[in-house]
Amino acid sequence: MARPPKELTPEKSVEDLLGSKIRKLRLARGWEITELAAKVFVSPGRISSIETANDPPGRDLTLKLEQVLDAKGALLELQTLIRAEAFKNYAQRFLRDQASARSIHEFSPGVPGLLQTAEYARALMAVSFTDNPEGLEDSVVRRTERQVVFDGGNPPWLWIVLAESALYQVHDRPEVMVKQIDHLLAMSERPYIHVQVLPLDQPAVPGSISLLTLRDGTRTAYAEGFHTGTYYQEPDDVDRLQRGYDHVQAGALDLDASAQVMRNARRKHQR
Missing domain, CATH: 3.30.870 (Endonuclease; Chain A)
Known part of the structure; x- marks a missing residue:
């Protein structure tokens, strides 16, 4: 029996919010993680890490996700916020x-x-x-x-x-x-x-x-x-x-x- 996906708390962090949005957009299209991974040329594990807020995507991958999920700029905006927050704790x-x-x-x-x-x-x-x-x-x-x-x-x-x-x-x-x-x-x-x-x-x-x-x-x-x-x-x-x-x-x-x-x-x- 498949393990249920990790519960995200979008209000906890920008990373959680980004992962939640990507998961919702993927599920709305009826895609499995493997299908989305194939469309943006990464491993299923990479998509899983993004959706569970363990390893947010960089700008290039975010742009690919934007395109295939038709996110209309919402994902890139969140990724920019993550980069800004990371800059505050840059080291x-x-x-x-x-x-x-x-x-x-x-x-x-x-x-x-x-x-x-x-x-x-x-x-x-x-x-x-x-x-x-x-x-x-x-x-x-x-x-x-x-x-x-x-x-x-x-x-x-x-x-x-x-x-x-x-x-x-x-x-x-x-x-x-x-x-x-x-x-x-x-x-x-x-x-x-x-x-x-x-x-x-x-x-x-x-x-x-x-x-x-x-x-x-x-x-x-x-x-x-x-x-x-x-x-x-x-x-x-x-x-x-x-x-x-x-x-x-x-x-x-x-x-x-x-x-x-x-x-x-x-x-x-x-x-």
């Missing part, structure tokens, strides 16, 4: 996926969170928590706790392109930078962690780019600027950010030369 889903990713490729103008020492993270975030020291400490703990992914039996493959300026800009005290660079060098000795330095005379891109390959092979991308960020899952968006990453990596030093630049920067902070 949450990225950080969740990063924690279980198979590989991570990143360009960063500063030392990325997965390779930060607690002292460096504290100095970096202190400006945002001038009147909330407890909040600062909580944020530092959460950031450093993410690094536990490297201590398990199946760590992600991490490849970082780091802007050279990050090695010379002092956060808090020179001693903080010495310890941070030591940590970068030590982590780079692990066979699954690689750090390339992008020299000052090479072109970069604004903000940071993170490319994830998830355990099931799905590719996603995250781009971040000053207090803003967007998590991309549509293939065209991921490809666009991949090209940006490839551009900066092409100008980066090799691993040995990068390690030497890090050691040079360390000596400068010791003077």
Whole structure:
């Protein structure tokens, strides 16, 4: 006997409302999930995830659903609201996926969170928590706790392109930078962690780019600027950010030369 479909509560979230509308439109046409899936070229499981509000569709898939269900713009409007809500909490889903990713490729103008020492993270975030020291400490703990992914039996493959300026800009005290660079060098000795330095005379891109390959092979991308960020899952968006990453990596030093630049920067902070 087939399991009854999950009961949705459209008033609970925009995701539930979107899933409910898609289910109603499908049922109004007398289609099974497999029929709708075939019409928009996805798996039945994907449609099930959408209808149960577990994994809302991206813009491209929403447009296909709009067309085959003749939704007259209602689905796209809801999907736009979901994207807007996701933007408010822009890092949450990225950080969740990063924690279980198979590989991570990143360009960063500063030392990325997965390779930060607690002292460096504290100095970096202190400006945002001038009147909330407890909040600062909580944020530092959460950031450093993410690094536990490297201590398990199946760590992600991490490849970082780091802007050279990050090695010379002092956060808090020179001693903080010495310890941070030591940590970068030590982590780079692990066979699954690689750090390339992008020299000052090479072109970069604004903000940071993170490319994830998830355990099931799905590719996603995250781009971040000053207090803003967007998590991309549509293939065209991921490809666009991949090209940006490839551009900066092409100008980066090799691993040995990068390690030497890090050691040079360390000596400068010791003077």
